[in-house]
Amino acid sequence: MVTRERPTLEAVARRAGVSRATVSRVVNGSTSVAASIREAVTRAVDELGYVPNQAARSLVTQRTESIALILPETANRVFSDDLFFPAIIRGVGVELEAADKQLVLMMAGSSKSHGRVERYAVAGHVDGVMFASMHGADPLPGNLARLGIPVVCSGRPIGGPDVPYVDVDHFGGVAAGIRHLVAGGRRRIATIAGPQDMVAGIDRLAGYRATLDEAGLTQHVQFGDFTRESGIAAMRRLLLDDPQLDAVFVASDMMAHGALLALKDAGRRVPADVAVIGFDDFEISRYSDPPLTTVRQPIADMGRTMARQVLGLINGVPGLPDAVVLPTELVVRESA
Amino acid sequence: MVTRERPTLEAVARRAGVSRATVSRVVNGSTSVAASIREAVTRAVDELGYVPNQAARSLVTQRTESIALILPETANRVFSDDLFFPAIIRGVGVELEAADKQLVLMMAGSSKSHGRVERYAVAGHVDGVMFASMHGADPLPGNLARLGIPVVCSGRPIGGPDVPYVDVDHFGGVAAGIRHLVAGGRRRIATIAGPQDMVAGIDRLAGYRATLDEAGLTQHVQFGDFTRESGIAAMRRLLLDDPQLDAVFVASDMMAHGALLALKDAGRRVPADVAVIGFDDFEISRYSDPPLTTVRQPIADMGRTMARQVLGLINGVPGLPDAVVLPTELVVRESA
DNA sequence: TTGTACGCGTTATCAT
């Protein structure tokens, strides 16, 4: 498999009997080119199969036409059976495709890869950067933004929103869920909270605490890491903690699914004995046993919005909001 | 947000009081540099925060250090609740990260984006290309390979394997599943086949036909497109077609899940009345009702293998196999 | 409208 020489602008120019500059103009759609010459150049381009060299082009334009999506997780974690990341990628992909940009996917779970991602972005290999699923007070987004690289985060950054972000209304969604439980007569409402180094985990727990306070009820909290297994384990601890509980608000659908399994295992009926509410509204939650009542968050929309924001930043669109918060919505099915 | 001037090789050279060439040598780890000078250069690099410009580097090295994964599907299709693509990406991601290459994800569902992807790859923006989930006799992989671009496909290409590929043993997996059904006394074994423009759909149906022939049984075939909804619909048609059927082999776990729902809906018990076998072994299939007996295919391994193959091609590793076929394995749970 | 010539930031080939 020998690499065939790719034709250059020079080769096309020779073939068409014009200068390189003219070919460049035709290729880039400049209007100030005579129709006859344009036609000749176009033919030469086709005959030679000329395609512009992106590296050379970037070198002078300072643009790469590609945008990175950085996931501070290991590949194994990102693509387990959790559908959050796929949905983000879907939204981002749709929007970038429409803008004719390429999506560079970077997983930065280890500190080694974390550094690699930083160097990559700083090297000017992408025109902009999006972050999803951040842990703790990651300095990377801020660092990149300070270097003048357009950056947008999904999820309000912990430790000071020094970069634009897109998030959903965690608090309001949780409150709606809890109020639904209270209205249904539930009084011993526990929660399985998410990791407290992520804003989704923090805000949903805050929503639980505030709404329970409001109703004057006692709190029961156990923590998971958004996986099904952690949901199973947390539900078991909760049952040990308060065998009389009659409802549980779970901070993610995957963990809620785990809770359902653990409850069935413990002989509890859902929702007769214990009501369960999740958070996400994955497609699959329609098919759990029983179908899951859950707080819907528009994940793909977050991806789309994030992409639009970063494109706006790149193009210098004025008046972009520093923060966009998308609404959540309680979807009532059978589990609560 | 002003783009801060990035320091160039030239700037570092001035600061360290040496030539550009020497700085380049230090940055690229050449041994023939005096220790004292190397130290001075390193310090200048740190102080200035110098990072090599990738475009300039690519221009001369002809390498981009990034590799594309092309999915000939729309973003919406790729990241539905089907876990096939996420698993492929996971495997690819792990392997590329180890090799310090960047993953460029390209979804090419429309013919417009199909062309864009081709131009992108031909423009030399990536060092190699991987394809997953191909439909029909797509000429793109062959075209790119002919241009000297390292290409590997997941799934044997339809219409002549003119490019290296990685696949799984569809036929053997299906045969094992069907024989298990026959051994369990099932005699009216239907199948829900996958799309016949994809090798996974074709080969699994071929396995069904051959193994049923071998056992002298009558065939009942309905088709789906690997989605849960199509599985539901196909199962209903099958029940209409042969109300007496006592088993169904389904060409994917998602469709099998749909079949389970349709059977329950029709009042059939699984496996008492009808045995069900899927194909994939997604994590979630352990939790279906009843837990799904299925043919496991090592999807993430396919991704890893594919990545290793392109990397080998790129590095000119001799003796790479044109085809790698990974084994499948029947996982018996409760549905059959 | 078209062509000339320069510069983008590197790496690589020479001398020294």
Added chain:
DNA sequence: ATGATAACGCGTACAA
């Protein structure tokens, strides 16, 4: 061991 210097392929002032 180190330093000039020539590519690499393209866009674009500037000149014609």
